Amino acid sequence: MTFVKEFRNRSFEDVRASLLEREEIALLDVREEEPHAGGHPLFAANLPLSRLELDAPVRLPRLAVPIVLFDAGENYAQRAAERLTELGYTDVALLEGGLQGWRTAGGELFRDVNVPGKAFGELVQQVRHTPTLSAQQVQDLIDSEANVVVFDARRFDEYQTMNIPGSISVAGAELLLGARQLAPDPATRIIVNCAGRTRSIIGAQSLINASVPNPVAALRNGTIGWTLSGQPLAHGSSRRFDPAATGDAVRLAAAESARALADRARVGRTSRDEARRWAGEAVRTVYRFDVRSPEEYEAGHVPGFRSAPGGQLVQEADVFAPVRGARVILADNDGVRANMTASWLAQMNIEAYVVDGLMPADFAEKGPAPAARFAPAAPAADEITGADLVTLLQSRGTVVLDFTSSENYVKRHIPGAWFVIRSQLGDVLRQLPDAQRYVLTCGSSLLARFAAPEVAALTGCPVQVLTGGTAAWIDAGLPVESGETRMASPRIDRYRRPYEGTDHPLDAMNAYLEWEQGLVAQLERDGTHRFRVI
Secondary structure, X not given: OOOOOOOOEEOHHHHHHHHHOOOOEEEEXXXXXXXXXXXXXXXXXXXXXXXXXXXXXXXXXXXOOOEEEEOOOOOHHHHHHHHHHHHOOOOEEEEOOHHHHHHHOOOOOEOOOOHHXXXXXXXXXXXXXXXXXXXXXXXXXHHOOOOEEEEEOOOHHHHHHOEOOOOEEOOHHHHHHHHHHHOOOOOOEEEEEOOOOHHHHHHHHHHHHOOOOOOEEEEOOHHHHHHHOOOOOEOOOOOEOOHHHOOHHHHHHXXXXXXXXXXXXXXXXXXXXXXXXXXXXXXXXXXXXXXXXXXXXXXXXXXXXXXXXXXXXXXXXXXXXXXXXXXXXXXXXXXXXXXXXXXXXXXXXXXXXXXOOOOHHHOOEOOXXXXXXXXXXXXXXXXXXXXXXXXXXXXXXXXXXEOOOHHHHHHOEOOOOEEOOHHHHHHHHHHOOOOOEEEEEOOOOHHHXXXXXXXXXXXXXXXXXXXXXXXXXXXXOOOOEOOOOOEOOOOOOOOOOOOOOOOOOHHHHHHHHHHHHOHHHHHXXXXXXXXXXX
16 A cells, blocks of 8 residues: 655645745646646746756755645646655645635636746836837838837847847847947937737836936837738847947946846845855745856856846746745846846845845856755666667667657657656556666656656666767767657647747737736736836
8 A cells, every 4th residue: 555645735825825925935836837837826836746856956945945736636746745855845735725726715827837927017018108119110110221229138049039120139137238338329219029028018118217318119019019910020140239248338337227226126235245145044045146148157157146147037037936935136247137137026026136246256156057955866777878779779678768858859859769758657658568678868867867766666677777868869979850759748848838939820929919918907816916016
């Protein structure tokens, strides 16, 4: 008989009270991202059971943080609670009744992803009446060779996928630097766009809040609005603002404006040493973020800080900092991007601080962020090299399971491998061909190592892990295939946003815009946000 550990339940009323009182709480939806996008509470962060050991130590850096888990009846929450307890988390509970319990108790459910950031953007638009221009108005300005620049506030990779012809990639937190450097003539009209609405609104309002003298407007409905109006998009563009190219006088003026704005928003101030001391205390969850570009971060950052480009942090606060009530500390090397980002986080009812007094020598750590303090060691595994696996696959009896993301799997995978979502292993294994042995892989082999003991326990068969994962297989020049072949699990690990790519039907784009514009009404019905627009 299998022993099932019991966890306490926390009610809708209890969780809601914690949110209203600004107490620390991590309300976590442990389903995959696509079902999460189908409906969840406003401040529920998505932390899938299938990747818990990899993601929890980074996103939940304090072992005593109050955690409340839910699913929609799949029993994932119970399994996640057991696993988090094994990882050392000490305050783990289940949401009473799960997702249905929240709904039955009168809780509001929100669709899509990154909802707090998107809903906040819509509230900013409603309160501040951020100026907007339609796609046709912008096209007319471009056609007439007016004194105008278009800044794309998304990540550079998003910009390269599709962008307004002639626009320049200026990431959200860098807009103030970009505006002052690239549009020094106060008569130059600045138009900010993103894919949909949020980053356009926040970006344009950032410049207005920072008292940029230029006329500023958001492109109404972003590239979605551009597409719906029948205007062509460009692809593969490389125009990109480099913050390092900003002149000293421009940087100092921008820093002064950003600091004044942060003070208006009641952003806290701290030092490098105090931030480090706070992070070492066990009584509060503390997130430390470097809000510059990923390239700048890897070239040198303050030890203990993780990369979170400012524009993305505001948009995806639920991803970077899923613990509501936590302390968020920001750093940069220019006094502009951290203050601009913090001014928005503070308005989103997040306790935000900026590190003052940083010197070039403080940015001493190079490369990607180190492993989280509480990251569990991957289980020991019997390994097999790519060359040996090639030989093994020439005879029957070997089944290869690939635990990478579905997006990566579809791009390239080992011929004959099966795509599997780890949380669905029990159901998946019953559907696969009989095997004498299993070989597990993923991008790096790390997730496969955590899955290996589970496959062995479920099948009783020998299990090996591919050394270096699929990345090593590809580096060795071994054959790969692509496409949605042998999908043992459905592609629900990532929700495809309606504004991604260029092949979405127009009705999906229209529906997305209608949903965004209805978020303010949902915020009112929910009543837990405590956003404050200055």
